Amino acid sequence: MKNVTYIGTRDKNIRYKASEAILKGICPDGGLFIPEEMPVMEKSIEELTEMDYRNLAYEVMSLFFTDFTEDELRYCINNAYDSKFDTDKIAPVVEKDGVYFLELFHGKTIAFKDMALSILPYLMKTSAKKNNIDKEIVILTATSGDTGKAALEGFADVEGTRIIVFYPDGGVSPVQRMQMVTQKGKNVCVAAITGNFDDAQSAVKSIFTDAEMIKELDNKGFMFSSANSINIGRLIPQVAYYWYAYCQLVKDGKIKVGDKINFTVPTGNFGNILAGYFAKKMGLPVNKFVCASNSNKVLYDFFKTGTYDKNREFILTTSPSMDILISSNLERLVCMLTSQEETAKLMKSLAEKGEYSMTAKADDIVGEYADEEETATAIRTMYTNADYVLDTHTAVAYAAYNKYIEESGDTTPTVIVSTASPYKFAKDVCTAIDEKYKDCDPFELMKELEKISGVKIPAPVVDIEKREILHNNLCEREKIKDFVRAQLNK
Secondary structure, three states, X not given: OOOOOEEEOOOOXXXXXXXXXHHHXXXXXXXXXXXXXXXXXXXXXXXXXXXXXXXHHHHHHHHHOOOXXXXXXHHHHHHHOOOOOOOOOOOOEEEEOOEEEEEOOOOOOOEOOHHHHOOHHHHHHHHHHHOOOOOEEEEEEEOOOHHHXXXXXXXXXXXXXXXEEEEEOOOOOHHHHHHHHOOOOOOEEEEEEOOOHHHHHHHXXXXXXXXXXXXXXXXXXXXXXXXXXXXXXXXXXXXXXXXXXXXXXXXXXXXXXXXXXXXXXXXXXXXXHHHHHHHHHHOOOEEEEEEEEOOOOHHHHHHHHOEEEOOOOOOOOXXXXXXXXXXXXXXXXXXXXXXXXXXXXXXXXXXXXXXXXXXXXXXXXXXXXXXXXXHHHHHHHHXXXXXXXXXXXXXXXXXXXXXHHHHHOOXXXXXXXXXXXXHHHHHHHHHHHOHHHOOOOOOHHXXXXXXXXXXXXXXXXXXXXXXXXXXXXXXXXXXXXXXXHHHHOO
């Protein structure tokens, strides 16, 4: 097994071991970490197919986190993927109406972010111990709805850490908001931030590159890190479920070893689909990735034209976790397709002009999108045809998949990555099925959704509207640094 070093997307001379990169979260120059060399899967698919999720995850992660011992990594994995998931499979694949859905919402916060944020606190604690870090680690996170709760759940009351989560005021679903503002834990803080997700993300990233503030808080015994997918400790664990999905199809006799499949992935920040791209680079037999966007189709336009342009109207949709115009993880793909020098130039253009263009392409990634009407139709169609209820984000992917098939004629078996339980977006899901629900209370509709879907309300959100609100903070985006200082001085 080769040792994997992590280098910067804007400067290849920035070099860290995996544990160091996990602690840093982001490069000092604002770039992101990528493996200097992509590891190749050492086990055969036949061998992987016989493994449960934990053992397969070990085979994947051990190739990336090469400075972790086997005992250290297995400790992290076994504590992450345990009874907090409501199925032994952790990430089951189900077939509905001729399409395969990889269900990633069986964790404690009923969204795919659990797949990585269940393990990140263990990776972080282990990394700190390995590197003799005695400072308190402050996790700063911007969320478009799901990352925040999953990060809070993962880091709540974890010794030696504090976590501050910022979400866009009015930009998340009622259930997502209640999941965050009712979070317990003596080391957690949640704040709505004025503006949209991009504003929150940019404000948080500005702290990571503020040398003066970093030094100031270092002197007080703090160090910053991130729970967003800009952190490779968040991104790499997601690679595992792409391998697991493929192996499930093999095990169930749906495909043969070596057959290529497609993945359709709903994404805003580009982290989820990038994890799949990493899996392909490791040797997973994938034909195409369909990058599914909602009406904020900045990624769709990029893959169609080669121009990334965030200078457009920001649209609030029924798939709020994808309401993003600055897709941070795309920088990693840009670097893999070009160079550090070119990436630095393009990211400077994005910061100064809000756009950039490039000629290099990833031929195995295609862009598609679904508007609000198409998303609602997808929910209604799947429910009518297969009695299966999709959340709004998975519906974007299903609609995009159908458009891709119609345009390309591609008959490759396809896995749609299902990123959240419909219960997180009960009102929009129910309204898509029947307009009569459009003026109903979103929390009351969870009971209705239980009748419609035949699936019990997940335990994590039962009676969530009755829980005590513990976080009422509202932060002006221009004052985020003062807010963080105030929280750490308490």
